[in-house]
Amino acid sequence: MLRRVAREKVSKPSVLAAKHLIELFPKAPFNFDATMHKPDHFPSADNDWEPGIRWQTMLWQRAPLGLKLENRGTIDCPEISLSIWASDELDQDFLDGLTDEITYRCNLQLDLSEFNRRFGDDPQLGPVIDKWRGMRPASYSSLYEYLIIAIVLQNATVRRSVNMMQALFDNYGTLLSYDDRELYCFWEPEVVNRATEQELRDLKVGYRAKSIKRVTEAFARQEIDEFELRNKSREEQREALLALYGIGPASVGYILGDVFHHLDELNHISPWEQKIYSRLFFDTDPDEPVSVDTLLGLFNERFGGYRMLAVHYFWEDLFWKTKCEKIGWLEKLIRL
DNA sequence: CATCAGGGCCCTG
């Protein structure tokens, strides 16, 4: 049987000419870089970062946008300058809605004071909070987009996830040009919904093609609504997400934390995470990790109410360190 | 060259 070769899009980028500027005021304390860049995320063509600046594409109200977020403040007096590029002029209603959405996704109004008060003196967490004070978990994507990211993460090394994501952008994304750079913007679910499972398979996503297809279909048919889900309970959200084909407890755990901001969500620890936590909290050899139950018990006892947020601080701290220093034991666990 | 596990999940028995 002949296999169709995936079509490579070689279209020129669409140039976004119209520019708008908005000031955002996150709730202090706010750490710009630790919120706007997560070194544990695999690099993808829809965003870029350098200290003080994050570029991010965004599909909002069917309009592909180029965003640039720039740090204009300090941790205790935060301010973000948000530049927005679009193909056409945007009206005030659109900009207001967009501002609200970015504020939600990036968790800009999160009040960290109780967390800081409660754990500021913790011998292990306290120093990490001091170091990253104002950091918060954030999602830069819609729920649909995050689900796609979660699917390409499954059972793959980082390099493979990067390749799968790039192939999807090349074929279904929109290449945008703004602020002297070219970044891909996500597709509307309808676009991938028109593709066949075989077309997706030809992008070397493997058996994930079926999951991508089924999840996309659920959004194209509007069987799942991110904004309705935001107002439901954590368990209702969990149930709705688990009902999606190809989405299991590991993906749901990330989504409840990053997308829906549940700061106490931590039920699932995958084997590679187990090794890293064992080393961090019990100083064990990664080859002989402590049990998942032991780890969950420890988190529950020490960080109850903020399990996900607390672990997020340790986790990000570790991955920031890997940016500038070699951590031998960790490199084996993060397979590139 | 072959074999295998990987930042899961589904399905089967």
Add this chain to the structure above:
DNA sequence: CAGGGCCCTGAT
């Protein structure tokens, strides 16, 4: 509820 299969890749 334990375990096999799944796509592809790069490490061994």
